[in-house]
Amino acid sequence: MGTASDQSSSTPRPPGPAQLAASGVFARALAVAARLGLAELTATQARTSAELAAQTRTDPEMLALLLHTLAMAGVFEIDGEGRFRLGEAYQALHGDHPQSQRHVCILMAETYDDAFAGLLDTVRSGRSGFRAAFGTSLYEYLAAHPEAEAIFDEAMAELARPVARALAARPGFAAAATAIDIGGGSGAFLRGLLDAHPHLRGICLDRPSVCARAAQRAGGAGDARLEFRAADVFDEIPAGGDLYLVKNVLYDWSFDSGLKLLAAARAAMAQTAAAEPGRASPRLLIVEPLFERESDAPRALFQKVICEDGTRGLDEAQLRRLVEAARLRVLGVERLDSGHTVLECAP
Structure with a gap:
């Protein structure tokens, strides 16, 4: 066992204020x-x-x-x-x-770093720093700046691929025919599941501009079974899915916005079950990184600055309250190697 002096000499010193700045x-x-x-x-x-x-x-x-x-x-x-x-x-x-983070680095150090000019406003008011810095929300800004939106799409795809690999190894896909990814961006997450499960077809829901670009780029393995469909996921989600997926979405929105999205998902699942009484009940998989430790503070602060007013990092209890408020039942909870937590839900 080392002495106190041994331990202190081997412990890296934190950067000074000027270095950190x-x-x-x-x-x-x-x-x-x-x-x-x-x-x-x-x-x-x-x-x-x-x-x-x-x-x-x-x-x-x-x-x-x-x-x-x-x-x-x-x-x-x-x-x-x-x-x-x-x-x-x-x-x-x-x-x-295989685990590229090239576009993640560009997004974080450019658009997101620019948004942190609004951090003081967030700390004082609790409101979105992005809106303070840019005068608009993240998604409205991206829609008006195609080059930044393309970087965002690629960054989200880079972050999604390892999560797709982790989730694809989970049992429960054999009985599903159609998976619907709510807010699925460029389809990288859903494409990873389709590659792992050749019997599966997928529908990716997102904003019109995102779906248009993703459809133009489609062409890899599994893409013949992947459809992009523009939708307002807070208003209406299509029926017909065996699995509904929500990944890294709820922590980007306020409780009320998350509630609208989950309510729309529940309505789609109920409509699917009513249309085919003999069919197995659809399931919703919520795949989110939880905020449960003090070391999660930087991520939680980041969400408050970048996302809409009222956004907050969710721990499991808060996520369960949101699910229950949407009149969904939690059937099981599982942790993935990617660091995400999966809540399997049903109406």
Whole structure:
């Protein structure tokens, strides 16, 4: 057992106030590196800053400063000849990495970081910092800025793929024929389930602009069984599903908005059951990351800034209250390896 002095000397010291305040430099630098494709250029071969500047058509001096800045954080490693190679811990910055987070980094360090200009207003009032910074809500902003919305779509797909793999391993899909993903974005989550279960067909519900772009990009395995359908998921959700899915949606909205969405899902499930009395009762799978520890504070603060007024991170008890208010029954609770919790529900 080490002595107290041994333990204190091996414990990393927290950054000082000026260092912490300057940490945004690294976030923005990482987003620029992602946009320039520096991870792809250095993943398998070390290159000089001059070579990378020529390949990315950037200013050699400025790119060298960017690379050295990110090397301080371990994003790039520098060999004895001054060449840069992507660090092992940052392989997911590569767009083709199986767990790529390239677009997540761009979204977090650009649009979301800009929204944190409204943090003071959120802390003072509890209202959305995004609206304070941009004068509109997140989704209204995205609809008016197609390039930012495309980055958002790709980022959500990157976050969805590992959750789909974790959920697909769960029993309960064999008896289902149709899965309906409520607020499913570009369809990456649903596509992952269809790839794992070839008998399954899916319907992805989202805003018209999201569905139009996703349908244009469709073409991978499972896409022949995937339909995109524009819908106001707070008003009406189509009947006919065996499984209804809500993933990473409820924590983006206030209690009242979440209640409207779940009520619409319950109505769709009840309509499905009434139309075919002999059919197995539809199920709703709510897949959400819960907020249950003090260490979840940064995520909860993030939701308050980015999402609509009244949004809050939900723990299991709060999520259950929301489900019960929507007149749904919780049939079971399960934790996934992805860190998400699954509530299986029925009317």
